[in-house]
Amino acid sequence: xxxxxxxxxxxxxxxxxxxxxxxxxxxxxxxxxxxxxxxxxxxxxxxxxxxxxxxxxxxxxxxxxxxxxxxxxxxxxxxxxxxxxxxxxxxxxxxxxxxxxxxxxxxxxxxx
Amino acid sequence: xxxxxxxxxxxxxxxxxxxxxxxxxxxxxxxxxxxxxxxxxxxxxxxxxxxxxxxxxxxxxxxxxxxxxxxxxxxxxxxxxxxxxxxxxxxxxxxxxxxxxxxxxxxxxxx
Numbered sequence: 001x002x003x004x005x006x007x008x009x010x011x012x013x014x015x016x017x018x019x020x021x022x023x024x025x026x027x028x029x030x031x032x033x034x035x036x037x038x039x040x041x042x043x044x045x046x047x048x049x050x051x052x053x054x055x056x057x058x059x060x061x062x063x064x065x066x067x068x069x070x071x072x073x074x075x076x077x078x079x080x081x082x083x084x085x086x087x088x089x090x091x092x093x094x095x096x097x098x099x100x101x102x103x104x105x106x107x108x109x110x111x112x
Numbered sequence: 113x114x115x116x117x118x119x120x121x122x123x124x125x126x127x128x129x130x131x132x133x134x135x136x137x138x139x140x141x142x143x144x145x146x147x148x149x150x151x152x153x154x155x156x157x158x159x160x161x162x163x164x165x166x167x168x169x170x171x172x173x174x175x176x177x178x179x180x181x182x183x184x185x186x187x188x189x190x191x192x193x194x195x196x197x198x199x200x201x202x203x204x205x206x207x208x209x210x211x212x213x214x215x216x217x218x219x220x221x222x223x
């Protein structure tokens with residue numbers, strides 16, 4: 001069964017600090033890995049999409065890494081802002097039928 | 113949020129009544145999906161569609177049906193709503209290996 005697991009489940013950091021969120025997956029056949037940001041009461045919004053051959057991809061203060069050998073990904077947030085408070089969801093797309101398997105998300109709270 | 117809308121955004125209904133949620137996309141995406149999101153769970157796939165009149169079940173399809181008569185519209189129906197179907201429902205569309213667009217969500221409460 002395809003699975004995506006994220007850690008930690010929740011995280012509180014102070015404004016201006018950095019943080020790293022983790023994602024482990026067992027999805028086959030692998031197509032790509034995505035990170036989404038979901039603000040409260042809204043749908044997920046794409047941050048990055050990485051294919052098998054990409055090790056890192058950045059989107060402003062967000063940098064995602066992918067190790068396809070160990071099936072792990074991380075999302076690093078630099079110089080956090082209050083607006084970064086949200087849930088961050090990792091999802092893996094399978095080549096079989098264009099399916100996305102989602103992790104449970106990490107709820108990040110940035111405090112002033 | 114671009115190009116995909118859900119209606120209604122909020123709904124309260126009684127147990128045993130039928131409910132239909134609508135998803136409309138203007139991206140001309142072939143694939144459309146319905147998910148539910150509950151505390152402690154990730155987004156879970158209910159049903160999906162590969163094209164007009166071409167649909168299939170996801171991992172939590174019991175109690176739900178879907179229809180897609182036009183590329184832009186994907187309807188989710190709860191034939192007889194139960195309290196376990198209280199959830200937030202998200203529709204998504206994409207073409208594979210591209211950015212997926214999600215709707216704003218529909219918060220459904222079954223009392």
